[in-house]
Amino acid sequence: MRRNIAPLISVLAITGIAVGSARATEGTVPADTLFGASGNYSVTVDQNDGAITPFAPQGTFGFIALAFDSGGKLFAAGCAESDSVPGLPPFCPRASTRLLMELDPLTGEVVEIIGPVTDVFGSQVNVTALSVQPETDVLFGFDQSFSPSSSIWAIGKSTAVATLIASEVPAGCGSYCSRTAAFAFAPDGTLYHVFRDPRDRFTFELMTLDPRTGAENSSVPIDYPFPFYWHRGGLAVRSDGVIFSNFIFLPDKPCWSCPWTPLKGALTTIDPLTGALTEVGVDEGAPLDLDFSPVVVESVDLGIKPGSDPSVINPLSRGVVPVAIFGSYDFDVADIDVTSLTFGIDGALPAIIDKRHRDVNADGFPDLLSHFRIAETGIEIGDTEACLSGETLDGTPFSGCDTIRTVPDR
Ligand SMILES: [Ca+2]
């Protein structure tokens, strides 16, 4: 469903950005690249020293929030007509329509305007952070800046329609609700949030929240070198669980009429157990929201005991089970790193690999047939599926599953 985007399209025509004509560039971004939203462009951030590499500015667009989904699609929230004042990066004016967009992660270009972010009644939702829940791939939006308290929303990735999950975060906070826009899912599904106590504006806590209710699960005070820092927003968790955030140095304004100095941000890590903040480096421009590119696992077509349907397996057998990885137009089995193959929940290694790449299913594409010792796979009586995973020679992970039936029956 696309609503009311005709006026936006005319705005875009003025900005000279060819939205909709650009398609995602071929190829993918390396996993665990740190992205940030900053003014009218997006950036990548060096995780060793905080240095930012900006993508080309996107006309008058303003970017506030961004998040990758598990397939590597990059979503951004922002506005079509950002505003700017000297010394500060472009920003989205209060009243401007909030848009959900898709960006090309290789170029930072706006690929598509999905639509204005509104609730089911058509009211604007002022999204200030985005993050995708790993197990469901649902796009979560968090708003904070213009409402009395933080809220959690689920946002349709193709409609931009937001469904309220929780308001007044953390749940039950009364008038002491959080005052930051920093939210991010960890790869294990934990929802982290940097909480700012409204009674004490220099106190921050790293909180974990229940993503279904917004209730606080745990919190630890963030130990930071007061008074040099101010939390800017931006929180992201790398695939190894390390939490990155973005604090800013308090702006230097020596006199009332002096201009603001450009914002200087500090990329930091936060220890979830102790709350200790460690500075990684200075990132000029101070991204508002952060996210890591995901480890995109390619899906392959798998045939367990190819040619037999259903694939009957006796888990008590001392024998081997043949498993075919079917090649296709997109997937050449000659590219498989055969030393990386594991099958079943216990990760059995291949006992035999047929290096002839025969066309097992006679579809014209060569396939890779390998045999695994059933006893090493971890397949149990009653299992209905088994999966194989591996990597290509260039290190791209792939996996595939097939249905099975076990004998003897229970
Ligand atoms: Ca984010």
Ligand SMILES: [Ca+2]
């Ligand atoms: Ca084939």
